[in-house]
Amino acid sequence: MVLTPDEWVALRLSAKVALWATVLSLPLGIATAWWLARRNFPGKFLVEMFVQLPMVLPPVVPGYLLLVLLGTQGPIGSWLLEHFGIRLAFTWKGAVIASAVMAFPLMVQPVRLAFRMIDSRLEQAASTLGAPPWRVWLSITLPLATPGILAGAVLCFSRSLGEFGATMAFVGNIPGETRTLPLAIYSYTHVPDGEAAAWRLAVLSILLAAGALLIAHLANRRAEQRLGYLDHGHARH
Amino acid sequence: MVLTPDEWVALRLSAKVALWATVLSLPLGIATAWWLARRNFPGKFLVEMFVQLPMVLPPVVPGYLLLVLLGTQGPIGSWLLEHFGIRLAFTWKGAVIASAVMAFPLMVQPVRLAFRMIDSRLEQAASTLGAPPWRVWLSITLPLATPGILAGAVLCFSRSLGEFGATMAFVGNIPGETRTLPLAIYSYTHVPDGEAAAWRLAVLSILLAAGALLIAHLANRRAEQRLGYLDHGHARH
């Protein structure tokens, strides 16, 4: 399958946006997940709710909110533009933000689950060996949560690849700038005989996802071997 | 906030659709997650890919595929209609299917993670006490995976509440039948002065999600207490 230049552009843009969205979500997602998994504080339920928020609304709503807040006329957007020269609305960076916001809850849940399932006595053991809390976190908690982090990253990347509604609302469908694969697919459904082209793009999306999934799969296998998880047929007894 | 009859109808429909989508996804999601977590078989990667598929495409594409397959003219849809009198296209049942398909990967990932993180030696211990595999699974594996199942159910329910694209493409927008909150919200964003009405509905969505999250939250707390997870501040030593 030889790609047309337009297809290449959309493919590269989608890969770039999904990758950045995942990379951006990771630190914040891990931090949020840890905070929710290990701290009790008043209003925790509200934070949980807030994290979940982008999912429970049709994507145009968060997209529109982003436009209002981060658009060049918006309170945050105008500030960013003025002080840092960063323009998010109608740029690929904005597409990254839209994807990251929509995928964020998907990142948080598995990581949080992994943090909960870790045996805290191992962290205690590390602290009796002189490791300050941040070192315990980096050397024990985080590595033990790797499978959860990878699961979260896979969900986040996949969701970003398929993100349509929020991206459309926030940054629009600008060729070469914000026209990711889903938006390009939308456009092709509006031209005669566009169905074949739309299917080609869908296949590209799937291949991109397969690549990402394969990488995550291999990384996960390594991580699980490190952690001594069962490999079916090899009991750990 | 007094609801109009239309708002009531959309609210009830959304709750019904999301609930059914979650209930339907649960057994299949748990089975798939277990299969992926514990079995190695040729082509496993393809199955993983297939599970992830609905996420990586813009929602209209899976929605359109559902229409092609499950519509009254589709191969499966016509068979269902003929033999069981079940009609999915343009009915709320179809909306359930659309939501379930889109939310399925979100259900599978956390459950799978939980299955992986369970110490398989406990399952071995159960088998030395005469429990056949299915009993081990029901009495040990499944209860130990409860937090993962709850996390999956929360993601699934939330995603269903926000599902728009696939629903629209598969069952359209029929008031009282398939017009869930996201479809109603979307409609209002299409009318120049519909913003206020859209926000009212968005708030309803959020309240519905908050209710579901609260239930999951309480269930999870009970499950984690049962499993002896750490409560911050109370080390388990």
Next chain:
Amino acid sequence: EDAVRVYAAASLTNAVGDIATAWQKDGHPKATLVFAASSALAKQIENGAPADVFASADRKWMDYLAQRKKIDAATRVELLGNELVLIVPKGKAFPLTVDKGFDLAGAYKGKLCTGEPDVVPVGTYAKQALTALGWWGAMSPRIVGTDDVRTALAFVERGECPLGIVYATDAAISDKVEVVGRFPARSHEPIVYPFALVGGAGSQAGAFLEYLKSDAAQAIFRRYGFTPATR
């Protein structure tokens, strides 16, 4: 000089795309084309999208921007019109006459797909037309609304909907449907596509808007089934 940025309703995708190609062939810098629902485009322009030309699928959203002083009202022009047609899946035609006395509800079984009434432009026109013909009362419970005229078209193409109401331009690009009736123009508000320059647009933008009025461009619009605007 920066390329012209054209924000156009999704239903104009083909036509405006072809015109932009011709425009480029005439030696102009390539135009950037952004297609989406008129509502999404209008809200983006309201929030500072770098658009030069806006082409709306109906008057509402052009008015919306005009009220907010985002467009150059002097340049507003209704360049195109469209027709509303009744379609059926290819080969599934049934006798139908677009006439007040005809019993549409009794003429077939099943749903009627069109844009969501009162929301999506095509649905709004459809409701007006059905009302004018006295069909609305019996048909309204059978209406399946869609977010976009393309989804309605897809439902009919797939045979899920035995009958649909779409624009003539949409019916023209699908070979899986056939037109079984055309609504008279006076049965609904005129279907028009207002165009305008967005405030602060560059000089190239004005040239592009002029180009859209040219015979060459109008020929392309007609090729896709648009009619000259009925003023």
Next chain:
Amino acid sequence: MLAIDLKFRRAQFVLAARAQIEPGTTGICGPSGCGKSTLLALIAGLLRPQEGSIRFGDQTLADSTTRAFLPAWKRHFGLVFQDGQLFPHLSVRDNLLYGYRRLEPGARRFELGHVTSLLEIEPLLERRPVQLSGGERSRVALGRALLYSPRLLLMDEPLSALDDRLKQQILPFLKRVRDETRIPMLYVTHSMAEVDYLADRVLRMENGTLS
């Protein structure tokens, strides 16, 4: 009664065991890491020998030539794990009754009350395993295997976490179990005293080899 003739390899470790184990109590001794726990796992059916066979009476448990393998849950052997392996989501009571509940009443040879009073774990019945001390946990593990009324009881250092008083109380009980119920036992321990008191014979293991 138990006829073992097998080879099992895991990474660098090779276990080669050939033995004919008669009813009564058999002590298994040997240095740390010599393969005692591995041997019990093989007998229990948690591991599968790569070569050779295990037979219990005239029943084949595993045979590499015929590829026969009776899974753990069909063997009706009780295994007291070296590290307890209590079910964290079940109360102590439900842990104890896990195997017991599934037995036909006629097959039950012990009573919950009797076992718990002897092991001094009655006050713990409603607790979860995380709320137990090390020695309490090992007593529950022992009780759980006993209540399953196994055909063969495999014990991996069951008393090593206990104080002398408890040992002095449980050992005679195990002896009585041996004599009254005639359940054959394999007993892994590092304590010569326990072997002397309880075992009818001793098998020594060294570096993966049973002799």
Next chain:
Amino acid sequence: MLAIDLKFRRAQFVLAARAQIEPGTTGICGPSGCGKSTLLALIAGLLRPQEGSIRFGDQTLADSTTRAFLPAWKRHFGLVFQDGQLFPHLSVRDNLLYGYRRLEPGARRFELGHVTSLLEIEPLLERRPVQLSGGERSRVALGRALLYSPRLLLMDEPLSALDDRLKQQILPFLKRVRDETRIPMLYVTHSMAEVDYLADRVLRMENGTLS
């Protein structure tokens, strides 16, 4: 040296301890469930007494009146857990070096090679904890705490999973550690023989009360 005067409650269990522990090796004996592991966790800083105080020399580790509490990682005490608590994602070597690596070279009192050869765990250095036998695991746990060169070494039945030969080898080593490095030790065990050999004095616990 170590001055304890505290109360700690957990569910029905109440630990009340008052003791003045001098340098050297102190054996702690008592029946299963009497609170030995809980006491060590309190001294290590993993639990916080609800009432009373713990002092080490002139340093206050915990004091309920001033709400002072020195967290575990600042105490520089080594704790050998009853159930090992090895880090599953690290090799045996990285487990052993976990505390050691963070010490200033001058503060290191043991060498990896020396400790591993004495505990006979050199061949295991590249393995993961799941690939160890029960006794191997407890030796790694002991080595890990030793290599951390603690100011106070807390050991919870460190040898109970080991055979006599290993015990006979490790006990003299611990005695040498006591005499040469003068690291004070608290040693929980059920073995009178170990106490007699190693301990300068014995504290008895009964039902949560230290005497």
